[in-house]
Amino acid sequence: MRPPELVCPAGTPAAMRTAVEAGADAVYCGFQNATNARNFPGLNFTPGELERAIRHAHENGTKVLLAINTFPPAGKVDLWRDAVDLGARLGVDAYIVADIGVADYIARNHPDIRLHLSVQAAASSPEAIKWYCREFGVKRVVLPRILTVSEIKAIAREIPCEIETFIFGNHGLMVEGRCSLTNYITGQSTNYDGVCSPAADVEYRRDEEGNLSTRLGDFTIDCFSCNETAGYPTICKGRYLTPARNEGYYAFEEPISLNLSSLLPDLMAAGVNALKIEGRQRSRAYVKNVVSSFRKAVDAIMAGEEPPLADLIALTEGQKQTEGAFKSKTWR
Amino acid sequence: MEPVTPYPPTDDNARARTFLPAPPLPLFLLQPVLRRIVTRIASQNPDMFNRLGPHKSANFIIDVTSLPFVLHLRPDPEDLLFRAVARSRKPEADAEIRGGFLDLLGLVDGDADGDALFFSRDLTITGNTEAVVCLRNALDDVDGSIAQSVADMFGPPGRAMLSALRRASARKKS
Numbered sequence: 001m002r003p004p005e006l007v008c009p010a011g012t013p014a015a016m017r018t019a020v021e022a023g024a025d026a027v028y029c030g031f032q033n034a035t036n037a038r039n040f041p042g043l044n045f046t047p048g049e050l051e052r053a054i055r056h057a058h059e060n061g062t063k064v065l066l067a068i069n070t071f072p073p074a075g076k077v078d079l080w081r082d083a084v085d086l087g088a089r090l091g092v093d094a095y096i097v098a099d100i101g102v103a104d105y106i107a108r109n110h111p112d113i114r115l116h117l118s119v120q121a122a123a124s125s126p127e128a129i130k131w132y133c134r135e136f137g138v139k140r141v142v143l144p145r146i147l148t149v150s151e152i153k154a155i156a157r158e159i160p161c162e163i164e165t166f167i168f169g170n171h172g173l174m175v176e177g178r179c180s181l182t183n184y185i186t187g188q189s190t191n192y193d194g195v196c197s198p199a200a201d202v203e204y205r206r207d208e209e210g211n212l213s214t215r216l217g218d219f220t221i222d223c224f225s226c227n228e229t230a231g232y233p234t235i236c237k238g239r240y241l242t243p244a245r246n247e248g249y250y251a252f253e254e255p256i257s258l259n260l261s262s263l264l265p266d267l268m269a270a271g272v273n274a275l276k277i278e279g280r281q282r283s284r285a286y287v288k289n290v291v292s293s294f295r296k297a298v299d300a301i302m303a304g305e306e307p308p309l310a311d312l313i314a315l316t317e318g319q320k321q322t323e324g325a326f327k328s329k330t331w332r
Numbered sequence: 333m334e335p336v337t338p339y340p341p342t343d344d345n346a347r348a349r350t351f352l353p354a355p356p357l358p359l360f361l362l363q364p365v366l367r368r369i370v371t372r373i374a375s376q377n378p379d380m381f382n383r384l385g386p387h388k389s390a391n392f393i394i395d396v397t398s399l400p401f402v403l404h405l406r407p408d409p410e411d412l413l414f415r416a417v418a419r420s421r422k423p424e425a426d427a428e429i430r431g432g433f434l435d436l437l438g439l440v441d442g443d444a445d446g447d448a449l450f451f452s453r454d455l456t457i458t459g460n461t462e463a464v465v466c467l468r469n470a471l472d473d474v475d476g477s478i479a480q481s482v483a484d485m486f487g488p489p490g491r492a493m494l495s496a497l498r499r500a501s502a503r504k505k506s
């Protein structure tokens with residue numbers, strides 16, 4: 001078995017250095033604009049920062065993958081093309097893309113740089129993945145988080161490219177790359193603007209008793225009583241009142257994080273080439289803890305040992321974790 | 333914003349009190365120290381202000397629930413402000429960050445994750461969420477530990493104090 005690549009998040013230069021030190025084989029990051037799906041205020045890299053960060057990562061044997069994983073709206077394609085060209089000049093090792101127009105631009109203009117298909121492209125069948133490989137020379141697909149390990153194994157046998165799967169982090173999957181919930185409320189699009197639940201539209205209110213309500217725009221999306229754990233202010237994790245239910249109801253998904261620690265050996269045996277940790281919006285402390293835990297686990301499996309399962313529950317959303325669809329289609 | 337009792341009876345606060353001067357603390361003695369701290373951190377990390385974008389001139393209240401006063405921060409490199417204010421005279425602010433002493437220390441020590449503290453309800457933010465997100469990202473992009481830089485300013489006693497606080501924090505987590 002070849003060792004899988006541990007692909008780790010970097011929202012800032014300091015987070016990238018932390019990931020490199022903690023044992024990342026590759027880090028992924030984005031520019032400070034709508035070309036990536038974590039276009040959060042104060043996050044991401046200026047060109048100068050990315051240039052220095054790439055130098056540091058390469059000196060330490062770590063690859064840098066540039067996320068250009070949103071969809072350019074008509075008339076704004078230049079921003080995406082410029083990001084691609086800048087990435088090439090700075091020496092990125094691969095692009096992570098979702099849009100076929102961006103993939104086509106890269107395939108024609110930067111054919112020597114690896115192309116990875118983002119989870120946002122939601123390619124989940126061998127036929128879809130083979131089409132991307134044939135048309136754009138995609139070298140790796142990041143699979144949507146809707147497949148069981150045995151389905152991943154079956155896909156691995158049929159496709160001509162590498163497979164990357166998420167192993168830890170935010171579990172807001174919906175129909176990946178096609179979610180319009182935030183657009184409905186805020187007018188900003190996750191897929192075009194790169195931001196779900198823009199912070200400027202989020203408001204937390206704490207009442208006298210310590211209950212916390214979360215609002216997005218004009219909508220209350222949850223209310224946590226004082227001793228309840230909280231989740232991200234995303235609509236997919238909201239708890240709603242409906243006439244059909246007696247109490248608040250998670251209509252889409254619960255505040256919960258994916259944690260596949262215990263499925264790592266199965267994923268590696270299934271032919272997964274790269275293991276991805278979500279969380280570019282998280283802190284250096286998160287990056288250090290999660291990356292070093294999975295580094296130890298992967299190394300132990302490669303050495304034929306029982307992987308140590310670190311307790312990462314404190315870092316999970318709502319302090320709850322799941323193996324999601326990877327274990328069973330009935331997770332919700 | 334609801335009134336906060338100076339010393340809510342939490343484990344965190346009980347531990348933190350062991351290390352902190354008991355109230356009433358003459359705030360005027362604290363102001364030059366806070367000014368020195370913020371000036372030093374700003375001069376060591378001039379790039380961090382870029383992450384604040386339009387929120388450089390925002391006013392933040394940092395409410396350490398175990399302290400009898402709140403901290404008022406304006407991270408504007410042209411007009412830096414970091415001062416202690418009596419709870420009864422808390423100024424209007426754009427955003428408020430509220431948490432236990434050891435948890436907030438963990439954030440500036442690069443040891444705690446803000447989202448995790450939010451999920452566990454140990455950290456509350458109110459007001460302009462975008463300004464808080466920018467501040468968080470600016471502070472998190474500082475290499476090393478801001479808490480360590482502050483401790484170093486006070487030499488061996490500062491470092492000894494930080495070590496003791498880190499031990500208290502580790503005990504709290506375990």
Ligand code: SF4
Pocket residue numbers: 172173174175179180181182190196197234235236237
């Ligand atoms: S609402 Fe949820 S599923 Fe939709 S984009 Fe946001 S995080 Fe993803």
